[in-house]
Amino acid sequence: MKKSVIFGALTVAGLMATAASASTLDDVKARGKLNCGVTTGLPGFAAPDANGVWEGFDVAVCRAVAAAVLGDPAAVEFVPTTGETRFTALASGEIDMLARNTTWTFSRDTDLKFDFAGVNYYDGQGFMVPKALGVTSAKDLDGATVCIQTGTTTELNLSDFFRSNNISYEPVPIQTNAEAQQQYLAGACDVYTTDASGLAATRATFEHPEDHVLLPEIISKEPLGPLVRHGDNDWGDIVRWTLNALITAEELGITSANVAEMAAAPTNNPEVNRLLGTEGELGAMVGLSADWAKNAIAASGNYGEIFEKNIGENTPIGLARGLNAQWTQGGLIYSPPFR
Amino acid sequence: MTGKSASLTFVRTEMIPASEPPLSEKGAIKWVRENLFSSWLNAILTLLSIWVVWSVVSHLFPWFANSVWVADNLSECRAIRDATVGPDASSACFAVITDRWQQLLFGFYPREAYWRPVLALALLLVGILPLLFTAMPRKLLLVLPVLPFALFWLLWGGSIWTPVAAALGFVVAGLVFRLLSPVGGLSLGVPAAVIAAAAFWLYAAGPLAGALQDLLPIGIEYIDSKKFGGFTLSLIIGVAGISLSLPLGVVLALGRKSDMMIVNMLSTAFIEIIRGVPLIVWLFTAQLILGYFLPPGTTFDLTLRVIIMVTLFSAAYIAEVVRGGLAALPKGQYEAADSLGLDYWKSMRLIILPQALKISIPGIVNTFIGLFKDTTLVVFIGLFDPIGFTNAIRASTDWNGVYWELYVFIGLMFFIFCFAMGRYSMYLERKLQRENR
Structure with a gap:
């Protein structure tokens, strides 16, 4: 009895304390570590290596934010989250931001009360079939058996696509990507459908990748990006503009190799100077040091470098830039100006 | 007459050596007949079982026998297999276990602290031996109350005074119980002991552990x-x-x-x-x-x-x-x-x-x-x-x-x-x- 009263009092005190200090930035600085939610493992996007060091495309965003805020890209506590636990972890404050290839949708932004900081990868749902099947378009898939992960938006997209094209399919429900690979290779289904990046990563692991083709149809829009809680706009700004800094850096030709040199003294390009803090006070406007963007870019390079290192054409995953090229190269990656 | 009949009487003085049983009634053949093919149904079941066992083993055995144990990644595993047993042979890539x-x-x-969980497991096994086997020396039972605190300290690390202070809570509870139960019996002793321990943990344990740590800093790296x-x-x-x-x-x-x-x-x-x-x-x-x-x-x-x-x-x-x-x-x-x-x-x-x-x-x-x-x-x-x-x-x-x-x-x-x-x-x-x- 007495014990529960004491615990109750502590809880109330804790709640009031949090209401008083609502700034995520202050919390992160006080803690000295950024709590960043990632997947429990997705090839190219987030995975621990043999030494337990996290690597990947989403991980690089976490590291850039940690470098911008704390000056140290290693000051990140990676919190692995599953599809079920990710939003609660963010809403409850267990993590400061979530970079877990999460699709930006209306209801997640509004109803679940999150703010998406931008898009770091434009994905879409595609199909993979064995070449021997002789199919060239997803519209030829009438009556096919389809391996599909249950409880995801891919399931809904698939049924929409087949219904709107007046063709039928038979779903083979599976739980994980690894299971899907086994089922698909064993011939339990004719088609495997998931995000195109996942299909490419899966095909790259096959013994004979050349025997399988990705069909040209992309049947959904999946803009993936990092997100934060509603209610702390200053923190949201930091994550958003860190991502934008990485994108702008690629556009301006700032790389991890030359960033130190370009930040050493003002250059001829005023936008480079503003970004790297040699001119103007952009860092102070978001409550960070002047070299915040320099640190973020030095962490794992600009957007293009991160892409090439983790999922680009020279990695086993081998994704082309496509939609994820800079807007100057015909893609959708576009950052508002640093001014 | 009797003599004649006596002379005709034949009495065998030694046993005939037992003749060999027919081929179908001895050795392996008999065993197989009796146990595997005693009826049509059993014969069919036997053949079916042999086929099932064979198909499982013939698939699994090469997979294990051709397994690759040292490689840096899956493609290298496949390259090694192609070089040794030829492409498309069934082969396990246990190099992933070697690597991870x-x-x-x-x-x-942390890698340099692997000895801690290993030592904790060894301590646990030694500690519970006297519980599991009565043949073990009874004195080992004395280790048991210390065991949870020792294991906690080994696994999580930090200051040694934290588990010591936590253990002291139980000592406090025991003392209060000893003092009060002769006066007020169980109904007074048990709640008083619980409250005393809770109060100790909430208010005294933290500062006490801190003070002891300042006085005599003993500790190993804290691991979250x-x-x-x-x-x-x-x-x-x-x-x-x-x-x-x-x-x-x-x-x-x-x-x-x-x-x-x-x-x-x-x-x-x-x-x-x-x-x-x-x-x-x-x-x-x-x-x-x-x-x-x-x-x-x-x-x-x-x-x-x-x-x-x-x-x-x-x-x-x-x-x-x-x-x-x-x-x-x-x-x-x-x-x-x-x-x-x-x-x-x-x-x-x-x-x-x-x-x-x-x-x-x-x-x-x-x-x-x-x-x-x-x-x-x-x-x-x-x-x-x-x-x-x-x-x-x-x-x-x-x-x-x-x-x-x-x-x-x-x-x-x-x-x-x-x-x-x-x-x-x-x-x-x-x-x-x-x-x-």
């Missing part, structure tokens, strides 16, 4: 439970769950059999509610619902939450198993205990529980084995147990595409632990059976 076995066993635990993973995590959850749920389960079973209405109702409600909901729901409760209730920023250790939930869950099952044991005892045993003039606790401790627990051993061990294997469910709340690591390992571009090898390894590890538990339970049953005669 540390993670499967220890998770993200987020770093725990693999079999270390399974064993921590399993062992903590097993050792905490048994006493709790016994108490709940006694509570459910109790004549006191409130105790009875509370125990029954607890058991039915916990047992009536799947473990995975309780784990999600620990992970998600508590996250909403606790103030943001207060991180109440997830591993601890999981241990509590697993303990409560398995305690409910143990309670029902023990209740079965209690119900199986003849009524005469209860009456005999009463007629000896023993009070409730003495009769339970000396007469009823030893017999009831003996009957319940198979059920209890069964629950423990189930609990140990259920620890793999924590993968769904994002903890990296061995199953969680299969996903993480496959997510690295090196090992994406590896599937069965990881499961074979994990299955083998779990089998070793569960088989040992099962064997021990059989040993215990035999031993207690003999003593009963």
Whole structure:
């Protein structure tokens, strides 16, 4: 009895304390570590290596934010989250931001009360079939058996696509990507459908990748990006503009190799100077040091470098830039100006 | 006449040597005929079984025999296989185990501190030996009260004074109980001891540990439970769950059999509610619902939450198993205990529980084995147990595409632990059976 009263009092005190200090930035600085939610493992996007060091495309965003805020890209506590636990972890404050290839949708932004900081990868749902099947378009898939992960938006997209094209399919429900690979290779289904990046990563692991083709149809829009809680706009700004800094850096030709040199003294390009803090006070406007963007870019390079290192054409995953090229190269990656 | 007949009489003086049985009635052929082909049905079943065994072995054997143990990634594994046994041969890539076995066993635990979980396991085994085998020196039992604190300190590290201060709480409780129970009996002694210990832990333990640490700094590197993973995590959850749920389960079973209405109702409600909901729901409760209730920023250790939930869950099952044991005892045993003039606790401790627990051993061990294997469910709340690591390992571009090898390894590890538990339970049953005669 007495014990529960004491615990109750502590809880109330804790709640009031949090209401008083609502700034995520202050919390992160006080803690000295950024709590960043990632997947429990997705090839190219987030995975621990043999030494337990996290690597990947989403991980690089976490590291850039940690470098911008704390000056140290290693000051990140990676919190692995599953599809079920990710939003609660963010809403409850267990993590400061979530970079877990999460699709930006209306209801997640509004109803679940999150703010998406931008898009770091434009994905879409595609199909993979064995070449021997002789199919060239997803519209030829009438009556096919389809391996599909249950409880995801891919399931809904698939049924929409087949219904709107007046063709039928038979779903083979599976739980994980690894299971899907086994089922698909064993011939339990004719088609495997998931995000195109996942299909490419899966095909790259096959013994004979050349025997399988990705069909040209992309049947959904999946803009993936990092997100934060509603209610702390200053923190949201930091994550958003860190991502934008990485994108702008690629556009301006700032790389991890030359960033130190370009930040050493003002250059001829005023936008480079503003970004790297040699001119103007952009860092102070978001409550960070002047070299915040320099640190973020030095962490794992600009957007293009991160892409090439983790999922680009020279990695086993081998994704082309496509939609994820800079807007100057015909893609959708576009950052508002640093001014 | 008699002489003639006598001369005609033939009496064999030595035995005829036994002739060889016909070919079909001896040796291997006879055994095969009798055991495998005694009827048409059996013949068909035999051939069918041989075909099944052959098709399984002929698929699995090359997979194991051609396995590659040293490679940096899956493509290299395949290249080595192509070079040695030719392309498209069935071959396991156990190089993934060679590369990542540390993670499967220890998770993200710092490499230079691997000795700590290993030493903890060794200490645990040594510590519980006298509990498991009566042949062990009885003096080893003295280690037992220290064991949980030593294991905690080894695994989590930090200042040695933290577990010492926590242990002092129990000493305080014991002292208060000693002082007050002669005055006010159990009804005063027990609550007073609980309150004293709680007050000690809440207000005195922290400062005391801090002061002692300043005075005499002894400590090893603190390791957060987020770093725990693999079999270390399974064993921590399993062992903590097993050792905490048994006493709790016994108490709940006694509570459910109790004549006191409130105790009875509370125990029954607890058991039915916990047992009536799947473990995975309780784990999600620990992970998600508590996250909403606790103030943001207060991180109440997830591993601890999981241990509590697993303990409560398995305690409910143990309670029902023990209740079965209690119900199986003849009524005469209860009456005999009463007629000896023993009070409730003495009769339970000396007469009823030893017999009831003996009957319940198979059920209890069964629950423990189930609990140990259920620890793999924590993968769904994002903890990296061995199953969680299969996903993480496959997510690295090196090992994406590896599937069965990881499961074979994990299955083998779990089998070793569960088989040992099962064997021990059989040993215990035999031993207690003999003593009963």
